[in-house]
Amino acid sequence: MSDTQTMIENRPPSVATLFIERVAATPNGEAYRYPVPPAGGQGPDEWRSLSWEQAAKRVYAIAAGLIELGVRSEERIALASGTRIDWILADLGVMCGGAATTTIYPSTNAEESAYILADSGSRVLIAEDAEQLAKAREKRAELPHLAHVVVMNAEDAKAADGDPEGWVLSLADLEARGNAYLEKNPEAVKERVATITSDQLATLIYTSGTTGRPKGVRLPHDCWSYMAKATVATGLITKDDVQYLWLPLAHVFGKVLTSGQIEVGHVTAVDGRIDKIIENLPVVRPTYMAAVPRIFEKVYNGVAAKARAGGGAKYKIFQWAAGVAREYAKVTQDNFRRTGQATAPFGLNAKHKVADALVFSKIREAFGGRMRACVSGSAALAPDIGFFFAGAGIHILEGYGLTESSAASFVNPGEAYRTGTVGKPLPGTEVRIAEDGEILLRGPGIMQGYHGLPDKTAEVLESDGWFHTGDIGELSADGYLRITDRKKDLIKTSGGKYISPAEVEGQFKAVCPYVSNILVHGADRNFCTALISLDEPTILAWAQEQGLGAKTYAEVVAAPETQALVEGYVNELNEGLQRWQSIKKFRLLPRDLDVENGELTPSLKLKRPVVEREYKHLIDEMYAGTREA
Template identity: 85%
Template sequence: MSDTQTLIENRPPSVAALFLERVAATPDAEAYRYPVPPASGEGPDDWKSLSWAQAAERVFAIAAGLIELGVQPEQRVALSSATRVEWILADLGILCAGAATTTVYPQTNAEESAFILSDSESKVLIAEDAAQLAKAREKRAELPELTHVVVIDGTGVDSSQDEGDWVLTLAELEKRGAAVLEKNPDLIKEKVAAITSDQLATLIYTSGTTGRPKGVRLPHDNWSYMAKATSATGLISAEDVQYLWLPLAHVFGKVLTSGQIDVGHVTAVDGRVDKIIENLPVVQPTYMAAVPRIFEKVYNGVAAKARAGGPAKYKIFQWAAGVAREYAKVSQDNFRRTGTASVPFGLGAKHKIADALVYSKLREAFGGNMRACVSGSAALAPDIGYFFAGAGVHILEGYGLTESSAASFVNPGEAYRTGTVGKPLPGTEVRIADDGEILLRGPGIMEGYHKLPDKTAEVLEQDGWFHTGDIGELSPDGYLKITDRKKDLIKTSGGKYIAPAEVEGRFKAVCPYVSNILVHGADRNFCTALIALDEPSILGWAKENGMEGKSYAEVVAAPATVELIDGYVKQLNEGLQRWQTIKKFKILPRDLDIEHGELTPSLKLKRPVVEREYKHLIDDMYAGSREA
């Protein structure tokens, strides 16, 4: 048995147990870094730190406080907050109490929040602020199981309108817990020792594209396995500094906290997406996980900045981008064949010049120390991946689902291959079904859907194989390439199958102004596209093209803008098979967003929602065609 297998098979029963081991091993080492905005509201944030021992003090107080509120093992405690250090402390507190965390996105409306709280039978809600508390108050009559709401940031919270201690602050909960621990200092150690690997740890509701979300039951063993398997990949070490901004209500964010506890590195936590560009040079992380949309935004921003510098500067950027892609493709291909990422002398010389002019500035924007970024949740357009790879910002694509505890595949360090999601994590099995569907089996697979045995049986076979719903192919040496969602594959009326994600990804690499694109064509005789533009990029272009001062809606409706995007669509079509080409397109009057329900909180496109909302535009594109 290999060291890796031993490490994984001898894993502790829970991440709570791993946390206790980490605190005992490195109590004084820095665990978390978090921002404190200035009192005046102006100027840079002040970053504070918590050592593992300081974090444990708060985690144990939260755990003891929840026990004092009557929370029993496996009972659910809901957590509705943006990503912040208190989210992690609260989650660990829930786990150390032997309870289970129900994650709720802070953007979730009152009705859906109430459904999740009710369906999960959550006993306590830990809410970020007054806005999250207001949703629970509004639906309180529908939530008889909910005995308490704990508010992280008590600003503007008036608890006098609630009887008893239905509402209390996190500080008050910790104070109660500390008093409990004074009388019984070993309470939490005893609770953690009693946790078994099959006990429920997390209940994550998938943001379904149709109907009610399903609660995915993930026992403690899933996270213990994830912690050991991610550290066994060798991709993270004790010297790393992670920048964590992803939504922790999402399974991808959650897995990052487990691996960190196992290796003991520093994590800087700040979920404010608008602060990423400002924070990276301050935190100077060595790795960061993100979703493709973030890399697309950075790419579009760099391209727009170059264009604003004038034709000469933009020409240099375009040349450097081409060199980066060629360099990445050649070096990855050579590494695959020979084990060394060598490139011909001429290409290396061009790359050196491009590095001085363009790439070095890009790496500085990422903080200067970025060893690798991990991308997941959706496919990254290969041309964007190659650009970053050639520029020295290595993006390791990974793959997993909520049902597989997020990380089933990841690209292996130096041997990563852009356009693939890498190899399975140690201990995870994969096979491709006859129809191309990816099947997974291993310790990361869910127990099932909460209170939905029929839905569980649809995707989980009795011998443990899980049907992902994704279509993919495996290379002879075990690298997985995702081609599309099974249900998203388009079959034209001419009988041709098209993977819309592939076409959409290609367009994002060609057009620097795109934010979102949806390719449509199921049962039609040609493909069309709905295109949403990136506001800062297109307004920058508009300013240079005689439309300064015009609103976003006016700019995207202008004939010059349609002509601009038409040029990129033609460029896209040159590289596609005839049946894949986009014959017509419409530019949307606004970008797609989470608030309108068109994107999931992890920024995935909800195709049925967008197609329903813009049905009139789709119908208009097919009006007058032979099928109309």
């Protein structure tokens, strides 16, 4: 048996156990960094640190506080908060108390939050602030199981008329109760951790889904213990790394990142404010970061727009450098695959050196100057954008997984990564491709099932453990997986041709530097159309150059000049497509798609049915007068 197999097969029953082991091994090592805004809001944030021992003091206090409140093993504790240090400490406190975390995105409305709280039977809600408390208070009559709301921001932990006594308390109050409990029962938390079994429920994560009510995915402690060991076994993270963590921790991907960190013991800098990413990267100087494709698309569009704003010569240099980056990445990756050496011919190396001095080095500095790799997941990254960053020295390792598989089922292996694929399965995970092309997975990361939904579970989980992902893919001879589409998202034209909308959409994002979101439509139609939303800051900067500066976003989008601009990119896209894939007509949307209006999931995936329903009039307009209309 290999060392990797031994490490994975001899894993402990829970990440709570791993956490206790990590604190014992490196008590004084730096565990977390987090920002504290300046008094009065003026000036840069102050970054503070917690050692593993300091983190453990708070984690054990939270765990003991929950035990003191009467929380029992596997009872659900909901967490409704953005990504911040308190989220991680609270989640670890829930686990060390033997309870199970139910995650709620802070953007979730009161009705859906109440549904999750009720369906999960959550006993306690740990809420970020007054806004999250208000949602629970509004729906309290529907939540008889909800005994307490613990508020992270102490100033927001105020009781209101009608609240039961003791219903609202601050996180500081909970920790104080926990510390008092530990004075009388110093081993209470470690004793509770010792009782945790691998099949005990650790996390109940509700899929944001694209249709219908979210389903609660039951993930036992063993899933996270396995993920911690398996991600470290890939060699992608080491004890010397500094991770920048901004992803929503309510998402399953975030949970993988915190589990792997505990196993290996590196530093994680935590700040979920998306508008602070560009500012934080040069301060934190991370060695790796996980993100969703939309972030890389925004960076790419921003770099392209900045070059365009610098004048024709600068934009030509950027376009030339982007071409060099893509060619260099393709050649070096191909040579690595064949020879094990990421080499390029002399002439290409020379061009790359010039492009690096002019363009690429500045991009790397913007990422902090030490970025060894970025991991991209949740949705497909357009290969041309992946090749651009690879050639610029920002190595984006695409991965793949679902909430139902604890997120990280596949990841690209370090130097041997291949843009356009999601890499190889994690050690211990099995994969096979069904006759219809669907990807099936089996292994320790697969869920127990959907909470309270045995029929829905039986639809996707076979008795022998094989999970039906609903995604279509292809495996290379040496085990690299390429996702081609969602099984349910493949569309068939009235001419009988199958089209992958995601593939066409990804190609357009690589072609057009102004796009934010695009939805390709064509099911049962005789040609394809597209709904396109533009990135507001980028298109408004372009509009300023065109003398349209006084116009609003909606007015800019409706302007003939903007229509002509986008039409040029659509024509460029169509040149590389088959006739039946090409976009014959498009409409620009009057505003960008967003999470708040329910058009994107919190992990920024497109909710196709929602968008198609909302903009049905534009779709009908594009097909008006055709034989099928």
